[in-house]
Amino acid sequence: MIDVPALATALDLLFGSFSPWLFVIPGLLIGLVFGAIPGLQVSMAMALFLPLTFSMDFIQSIMFLTSIFTGGVYGGGVTAILMNIPGSSSSVATAFDGYPMACKGQQNQALGLSLGASVIGAFIGYAALFLLIQPLAVVVLKLGPLEMVLVIAWGLTLIATLSEKSVAKGLLAGMLGLVLSQVGMSSTGVLRATFGSSYLLDGVQVVPAMIGIFAASELLRIRERQTLSTTEDIPSIAFGPIIRAMFSTFRYPSVLLRGSGIGVLIGAVPGVGSSVANLVAYGEARRTSRRPEDFGTGIPEGVIAAESANSSSEGGSMTALLALGIPGGAATAVLMAAFSYHNIVGGPSLIRDQGDLVYAIILGNIVQVLLLGIVGLLVLRILGMVIKVPLRYLIPSVLALCAWGGFGVAGTIAGPLTVAVFACLGWLMRRHNYPVAATVIALLLGGMAEGEMVRSLQISGGHLGAYLLERPISMLLFALMLLSIGAAALKALRINRRSQPSDTQGR
Amino acid sequence: MSYRLAPSHAIFLAIVLAFTVAMNHSAITAKFSLNNLIILVPASVIAVILIIVILLSGSDSDTPPEGGMRKMLGDLLLLALFCAFCSLMFVIGFDVATFFFVWFGIVLCGERSLWKPPAFALVFAVLATTAFGALFPFPMKTLVL
Incomplete structure (x- = not known):
């Protein structure tokens, strides 16, 4: 179940020197701050700091980026509890009971419970990944090029159809990403669609594109707010009660385990992630509770369920990235870009050939989660104040950093220009509810899909249909993909039908 | 309909x-x-x-974008300023471009004070140019620093 030699090498990689840990605490702090500021997403922070990782070695860069990820997921919960302002979509359910607890003067208890549940939830998520990665590798290694194409197509379908209300908009965002991925040299060596620019020979630069579409476009959206909070008073924070409350998380083992389990499962599905996990876990905790009517009035179970689920979903989302090479969401898409920069390709070959790196990433994250418990505790008060930052100063500063980041990746004007073009595209897409993550993930996976598709064509001798019928796994994946599209279309139809009578009444 | x-x-x-x-x-x-x-x-x-x-299906089901015309114009102005900043970095230098972008950006985002935006922009431009200049391995055009 566990590859012991790879594990030993991983331990040596991680603990042989201090270098992998050098940027973990700064990463956690960056994640906590970005997570706590509503509007600034964790993926935005990861994209913004990605160029800085290019001078680091692989493990150091992944540890830095995942620490931003880990910190960010927890950071959103702090402002949700103290001010009823979820820092990110993954903390929406935390506010349901966290804020009422703070209103009752139990803010320290709520913060302690949320920190405890986050640490334990994330720990469970990565522990599950640690135990399952090898058995998963055995299955994944049986996948051929056609299966990989179908896995990519299915993943993209899920990302495009599950994240937004309109299936057509989600799918169009994905298709746009695929078309964009075809700029430059093809996998068979044909030069196409460079439009006379030498900067496009290698295709669209993914990292500046990510910075533009995730970070710059989102900043424009929150431009009109003056500060993030209008509340003057931040409830007082005391460390003693927070630490006591942290340990009291263990008094709710069933809520904690159920929330973490839901988080791992939901996080592993591409396109869903922590935003859905915390709401589903909260709903499930309420449904199975003996006192469902108390949920929403400020009870510990609500906070624990939401926080354990959003944190454990991080381990789940890493499963798809490491085992299949498919990023399940925006944050793991940034991680995949970091993988590519270091010539590491996620998926079956990574687990087979570089198991030590996989174990190092997982173990590093487990330790990181424990560090979050300490760092999170120390910066709670600062996080409460962070939403007082005037946005009119923050937005132009971060936008300037986006352009600098683009230059840092490309080293030419192509970097900042790509950031600008994708900021415009992202602004238009967000304005009309198109999921930008679907475009970026398709842009990342398009080249890989083309390569695998060409290989499938060569193996099948050009008879792809007959080849598909010979492979049961391919047929199953194809059926799953069709089922996903059908289910999403039906769901959208049902939502439209339900909203129509109310519209008519409204008129 | x-x-x-x-x-x-x-x-x-x-x-x-x-x-x-x-x-x-x-x-x-x-x-x-x-x-x-x-x-x-x-x-x-x-x-x-x-x-x-x-x-x-773009009829009634097309949800109207958030904010009114004023917000859209504000967004577009900032977006245009950002595009100009990205294009001019290599023309007027990273330091000067950053200084003017941050200054005008703060004003566009609603700051009323006359002296705070240029003062903040100056400090930001100096810090960014110095820090990134030391960090990036590529040659970087600057006008003043």
Whole structure:
């Protein structure tokens, strides 16, 4: 179940020197701050700091980026509890009971419970990944090029159809990403669609594109707010009660385990992630509770369920990235870009050939989660104040950093220009509810899909249909993909039908 | 049932359509073979179908974008300023471009004070140019620093 030699090498990689840990605490702090500021997403922070990782070695860069990820997921919960302002979509359910607890003067208890549940939830998520990665590798290694194409197509379908209300908009965002991925040299060596620019020979630069579409476009959206909070008073924070409350998380083992389990499962599905996990876990905790009517009035179970689920979903989302090479969401898409920069390709070959790196990433994250418990505790008060930052100063500063980041990746004007073009595209897409993550993930996976598709064509001798019928796994994946599209279309139809009578009444 | 499609939405769909057509034209001209077009053509066909679907269902189901005309104009101004900043970094220097972008950006975002924006922009530009200049391995054009 566990590859012991790879594990030993991983331990040596991680603990042989201090270098992998050098940027973990700064990463956690960056994640906590970005997570706590509503509007600034964790993926935005990861994209913004990605160029800085290019001078680091692989493990150091992944540890830095995942620490931003880990910190960010927890950071959103702090402002949700103290001010009823979820820092990110993954903390929406935390506010349901966290804020009422703070209103009752139990803010320290709520913060302690949320920190405890986050640490334990994330720990469970990565522990599950640690135990399952090898058995998963055995299955994944049986996948051929056609299966990989179908896995990519299915993943993209899920990302495009599950994240937004309109299936057509989600799918169009994905298709746009695929078309964009075809700029430059093809996998068979044909030069196409460079439009006379030498900067496009290698295709669209993914990292500046990510910075533009995730970070710059989102900043424009929150431009009109003056500060993030209008509340003057931040409830007082005391460390003693927070630490006591942290340990009291263990008094709710069933809520904690159920929330973490839901988080791992939901996080592993591409396109869903922590935003859905915390709401589903909260709903499930309420449904199975003996006192469902108390949920929403400020009870510990609500906070624990939401926080354990959003944190454990991080381990789940890493499963798809490491085992299949498919990023399940925006944050793991940034991680995949970091993988590519270091010539590491996620998926079956990574687990087979570089198991030590996989174990190092997982173990590093487990330790990181424990560090979050300490760092999170120390910066709670600062996080409460962070939403007082005037946005009119923050937005132009971060936008300037986006352009600098683009230059840092490309080293030419192509970097900042790509950031600008994708900021415009992202602004238009967000304005009309198109999921930008679907475009970026398709842009990342398009080249890989083309390569695998060409290989499938060569193996099948050009008879792809007959080849598909010979492979049961391919047929199953194809059926799953069709089922996903059908289910999403039906769901959208049902939502439209339900909203129509109310519209008519409204008129 | 009235037909409503926001102009910015129509512009987005037109951009996607134009880009898809241009990409196909370029790829087909480069080499008309299955291997070269295996992803591009199916993705483009699906994209065109989806654009038609969105246009056809663009009536009452098209949710109006958040904010009014004022917000949109403000966003567009900041976006234009950002595009100008990205294009001019290599012309007027990273330091000067950053200083003016941050200054005007703060004013566009609603700061009323006359002296705070340039003061903040100056400190920010100096810090960013010094820090990134030391960090990046590429030559970087600067005018003052």
